[in-house]
Amino acid sequence: MQLLRGLFLLVYGLLATLPLCWMALSSLKSRDDTISPYARFVPSLVQEAARSVGAPLGSAAAVSTFTPTVAAYGALSSVHAGAQGSFWSYLRSSVLIGVLSTAASVLLGTCCAYGFSRYRIPGAKDWLFFVLSTRFMPPLAVVVPVLMMYRELSLTGTALGLILLYTVFNLSLAVWLMKGFLDEIPRAYEEAAEVDGYSRLHAFVHIILPQARTGMAVTAVFCLISAWNEYGFAMTLNSSANTTVPAYFAGLQGNIDGMPWPQIAAGGLLFVTPIVLFTVLVRKHLLRGMTFGTIKQ
């Protein structure tokens, strides 16, 4: 059993990480190596040496190796034709827009969900349905009206424009997720705090929020991933360097020398790293789940 499980994990692990490994390898190749008809996946620092000892040209050993280079990472710093900035400036925008819109969604969503969870609101169910209904339509269906609106408000080409947009998109998800989590927190905590002399707001900040951490972490992961990977609006509303990394990759397509694959692989690798890091950081919260041990229900 143990062996089977280990075997399964090994196979699955290989399958899951293979694309990432391939991307990492590609980022170290020269462009010729990435578009070679043979799969070159063995980085070799001694390729020339291998050739010189007489391995015939075209033999497996020769064709499957490539000479690693970090040139692609260097190329990320240059501003390619048609772009407004280097990869790094796009990444900076991505971080700014992703973090701020996630923070705003989680914060607003938590406050809103707290209201729905704790107060009697006339027509609460209808309101919640309305909140959810904002997600019924694919967001890209409204790209033109949003573009026209943003032009009037001079929000096109700004980071603020995308932050607002992503916050709004993710808010409904945040409200629904957080409502579920907050409903699980017994009211007795707030009641205890109120009897102890605290205001409702104080109880919310000092008692409820710390216990909603798990929910907020989960919500933040969802919001961040969605904002981080969004492409359509980032592309349409923003042609400046204030836009996010997905738009940068799209811009590389017009390159006159063909697709710069090593550069795309290098950028892609750097682009997924923050998300992976963030998810690993909050993993403790994600896995801990709802372990309230102090109020039985």
Add this chain to the structure above:
Amino acid sequence: MSRVELTGVTKSYTAGTLAVDRVDLSIGSGEFVVLLGPSGCGKTTTLRMVAGLELPSGGKITIDGEDVTRKGPAERDVGFVFQFYALYPHFTCAENIAFPLECAGVERRERAERVARVALRLGILDLLPRRPRELSGGDQQRVALARAMVRKPAVYLMDEPLGTLDAERRAELCEFIREQQLSTGVTTLYVTHDQEEAMRLADRVVVMSAGKILQAAPPLEVYDQPANRFVAHFVGSPGMNFVEGELAGGRFRSGHYGEGFACAPGSLPSGGGGRLVLGIRPEFVKLGPASDSGHVRGRIVADEDLGSSRALHVDTPCGRLVARVAAESPGRRGDEVSLTLEARGIRWFDPGDGASLP
């Protein structure tokens, strides 16, 4: 030391149904009052209205003469102990206990001192650095008690604090709560559905049913002179026996027991005869061999072991009667026996509204 007065306090959740129905209750300074009743009788709602956690639909609540009916819990100076402890899980026990003091603006050093003092008193000093979820239910409730007792509020309010604990812990904490209350002299309102707890703790027991107060009296009086059939049956375990019948000329006849039996003159109601309900507690039903000349004969159909005593359920022509006898006394299932109803244990009730008759 504070007086708490409830005048005509009413709570309705949806139109038509009253959770609490015009409750009048006056709790004296330093008094320990227990609200006792089955679940859904409105006792917890009453308590929560005194705490300010629920807003009454009508009536008035005063603490020390001050009208607090519309005030929030923070403005009332009460200490509340919850059934499920409600300890803040992300704080240590020490931080939990210090929490009310922090709000009151007590300085850090004094805070630590008072936390230590109350923890010492409750025997939980060693629990202070731990988190609530690492503790057993009994210990958590001790910490919750400490949180309420670290201040000296006008009133302690306790909502079934021992409801989730096992019997041993319950008895131990019960004693402890009473001790603390006596030594601090803080007026206390305590809710429970457990009559034993109520009897043990209370200066005065308030029996509630369907949102109304049925009787408010010292524990022994509630047991001995129940105000009506409900109280008589709810208090005491097993509850009081009832026989419906007709009293005429000193003889009580039940519907299925034509000849009836003579009642001792001292046990007759002052209002004379007529249709009545006779009530008698199981310990006043005496068992004898079938040959005895008791009040009524019957057959034992169930034998319930209560530990120190046994409850024998006897089918008689007057209906089923429960007798409480010593554990070692004879009488087994299937035995024919004769029952004698002790005169001093007989109570009379109105067959209509169930009210007790003098």
